[in-house]
Amino acid sequence: MKKVEAIIRATKFEEVKLALEKAGIESMTVIEVKGRGKQKGITQQWRGAEYVVDLLPKTKIEMVVDDARVETVVDTICSVAATGKIGDGKIFISTIDDVIRVRTRERGTTAL
Amino acid sequence: MVSGKRTIQLFLGLMLLGLIVYPCSSADPTGAATLEEKPDAPVNFSWTLMCGFLVMFMQAGFALVETGLTRAKNAATIVMKNLMDFCMGALSYWAVGFAFMFGTATGISGLIIGYDKFFLMGEAYDVSTMELWFFQLVFCATAATIVSGAVAERIKFSAYIIYSVVISAIIYPIYGHWVWGGGWLASSEFMTTLGGGYGALDFAGSGVVHAVGGFMALAGAYLLGSRIGKYKKDGTPVAIPGHSITLAMLGVFILWFGWFGFNAGSTLAATELHISIIAVNTALAGAAGAMVTMFLTWWRFGKPDVSMAGNGVLAGLVAVTAPCAWINPVAAVFIGVIAGVIVYMGVWFLDHRLHIDDPVGAVSVHGFNGIWGLLALGLFADGTYGVYTTQGPMVTGLLYGNAGFFLCQVINSVVVFAWAFGLGLILFWVLKHTIGIRVSREEELQGLDIGEHGTSAYPNFVTTEPAVDGDIA
Numbered sequence: 001m002k003k004v005e006a007i008i009r010a011t012k013f014e015e016v017k018l019a020l021e022k023a024g025i026e027s028m029t030v031i032e033v034k035g036r037g038k039q040k041g042i043t044q045q046w047r048g049a050e051y052v053v054d055l056l057p058k059t060k061i062e063m064v065v066d067d068a069r070v071e072t073v074v075d076t077i078c079s080v081a082a083t084g085k086i087g088d089g090k091i092f093i094s095t096i097d098d099v100i101r102v103r104t105r106e107r108g109t110t111a112l
Numbered sequence: 113m114v115s116g117k118r119t120i121q122l123f124l125g126l127m128l129l130g131l132i133v134y135p136c137s138s139a140d141p142t143g144a145a146t147l148e149e150k151p152d153a154p155v156n157f158s159w160t161l162m163c164g165f166l167v168m169f170m171q172a173g174f175a176l177v178e179t180g181l182t183r184a185k186n187a188a189t190i191v192m193k194n195l196m197d198f199c200m201g202a203l204s205y206w207a208v209g210f211a212f213m214f215g216t217a218t219g220i221s222g223l224i225i226g227y228d229k230f231f232l233m234g235e236a237y238d239v240s241t242m243e244l245w246f247f248q249l250v251f252c253a254t255a256a257t258i259v260s261g262a263v264a265e266r267i268k269f270s271a272y273i274i275y276s277v278v279i280s281a282i283i284y285p286i287y288g289h290w291v292w293g294g295g296w297l298a299s300s301e302f303m304t305t306l307g308g309g310y311g312a313l314d315f316a317g318s319g320v321v322h323a324v325g326g327f328m329a330l331a332g333a334y335l336l337g338s339r340i341g342k343y344k345k346d347g348t349p350v351a352i353p354g355h356s357i358t359l360a361m362l363g364v365f366i367l368w369f370g371w372f373g374f375n376a377g378s379t380l381a382a383t384e385l386h387i388s389i390i391a392v393n394t395a396l397a398g399a400a401g402a403m404v405t406m407f408l409t410w411w412r413f414g415k416p417d418v419s420m421a422g423n424g425v426l427a428g429l430v431a432v433t434a435p436c437a438w439i440n441p442v443a444a445v446f447i448g449v450i451a452g453v454i455v456y457m458g459v460w461f462l463d464h465r466l467h468i469d470d471p472v473g474a475v476s477v478h479g480f481n482g483i484w485g486l487l488a489l490g491l492f493a494d495g496t497y498g499v500y501t502t503q504g505p506m507v508t509g510l511l512y513g514n515a516g517f518f519l520c521q522v523i524n525s526v527v528v529f530a531w532a533f534g535l536g537l538i539l540f541w542v543l544k545h546t547i548g549i550r551v552s553r554e555e556e557l558q559g560l561d562i563g564e565h566g567t568s569a570y571p572n573f574v575t576t577e578p579a580v581d582g583d584i585a
Contacts (some may be wrong), residue, residue: 046351047420047459047473048413 163377180360185559258325318434318485326479331536338469401428404452490521
């Protein structure tokens with residue numbers, strides 16, 4: 001089992017959610033986050049002077065999926081969330097030791 | 113000691129009672145005699161009072177512009193300042209301000225200051241005087257509230273209250289007397305000879321209201337110093353974005369709406385059908401000011417700046433306020449265009465050159481364009497309107513051959529700058545070295561809402577500061 005953490009543009013979230021649903025990925029945890037990349041945010045203008053917004057609002061989607069479906073998830077997110085411009089986000093993948101469904105105490109992939 | 117205090121209290125109590133039962137003589141508190149004497153009084157009273165109510169609503173416009181263009185952590189103190197400068201101003205103007213401005217004045221001293229109608233007593237207990245008082249009160253309050261924006265986000269509330277009383281009781285009324293109350297700028301022999309039958313003029317107050325407020329604002333902002341984080345060590349200004357463009361622009365609309373009362377109402381009579389021309393000129397100058405500021409910011413910054421365009425509307429309105437009754441629509445558009453350039457240059461000059469921190473652009477909008485309004489009147493008056501009346505002598509400016517009147521307006525401009533900026537410096541300097549004018553560094557960082565009023569305008573909001581690239585001075 002793998003955990004996929006995708007940080008994407010907040011404006012792209014609805015599209016990504018629908019695409020994942022179509023690919024058969026329904027379960028997810030979504031968090032509103034702030035962050036920045038190497039560019040340290042963006043500059044905006046106010047009455048002719050510039051100011052820096054260095055932490056930008058983003059949406060983070062967390063999903064735990066079967067190893068076999070990881071590439072589907074990554075493909076779906078990359079194809080829908082990408083605009084080609086800086087700030088499209090990142091995806092992190094890590095291994096999950098175990099999963100427990102609280103209601104039934106089922107374990108492993110059956111609990112997903 | 114105790115008995116001495118008692119005696120004073122008793123004395124003051126009797127004085128107050130004496131004020132209330134003070135006898136009145138030829139005044140007309142019922143209104144019956146006035147109605148009989150002037151059959152057109154109802155329409156003129158209605159017009160003037162309704163326009164006065166519109167001008168009063170401009171207080172809401174100022175409150176919205178000023179809070180919108182500043183940070184959420186200071187919103188409560190700004191609306192509180194706007195509320196209380198009207199209240200303190202109304203009481204000060206009732207007590208002494210109106211008497212200094214419009215009190216009966218004769219001889220040499222009358223050219224400087226008026227000195228009756230204190231507390232609206234005696235002869236002033238009269239329907240016509242009350243009508244004038246109300247309309248003039250809302251103008252006085254407009255001048256007072258202009259300063260609030262320029263000193264926002266760092267001035268101590270207590271200092272601001274004292275400032276409100278002083279401007280409404282003394283600084284505004286005395287200069288106002290010189291222009292509108294029979295004082296020397298309008299009525300001295302020297303000025304009327306120079307102007308060709310009339311001295312300095314100001315229809316609705318580019319000078320009396322806006323330049324006075326604008327240059328007091330300059331003095332206040334200068335002596336306060338800039339907000340923490342406003343300038344980098346090398347002097348580059350840092351943008352401190354306001355918390356609601358929506359509120360600010362709603363305020364601009366409300367001010368513009370109120371301005372029709374401000375300018376057209378200043379005929380004090382609906383029987384002066386010139387009011388339609390005044391309304392047209394007011395609309396056009398505001399529109400032209402905004403258009404120019406929009407294109408200037410578009411050209412210079414790559415995008416049309418929203419709050420600067422709002423300032424552009426106000427700049428055009430301020431500039432057309434003095435000349436609005438004496439000019440044609442072509443002149444109104446030209447005046448608005450120049451006003452748009454002035455406000456753009458003014459904001460840039462204060463921010464990038466003088467490093468005087470004026471969060472809302474009040475000095476450029478009201479001060480610089482107040483002067484431009486006075487000069488524009490001296491240039492463009494086209495001889496279609498008399499001295500605040502349809503009767504002659506008709507007022508003409510430099511472009512219509514009356515250079516003397518333009519000189520009157522130049523003198524007026526110099527005087528209003530020296531008076532408002534000079535007394536502003538003195539007032540804020542004295543306050544600075546007595547009770548202090550600026551809140552502590554800790555309070556400023558936390559927000560004045562908590563420090564000054566123990567509250568938050570938006571308790572459920574997390575407020576954040578813009579990030580800064582580089583060292584802050």
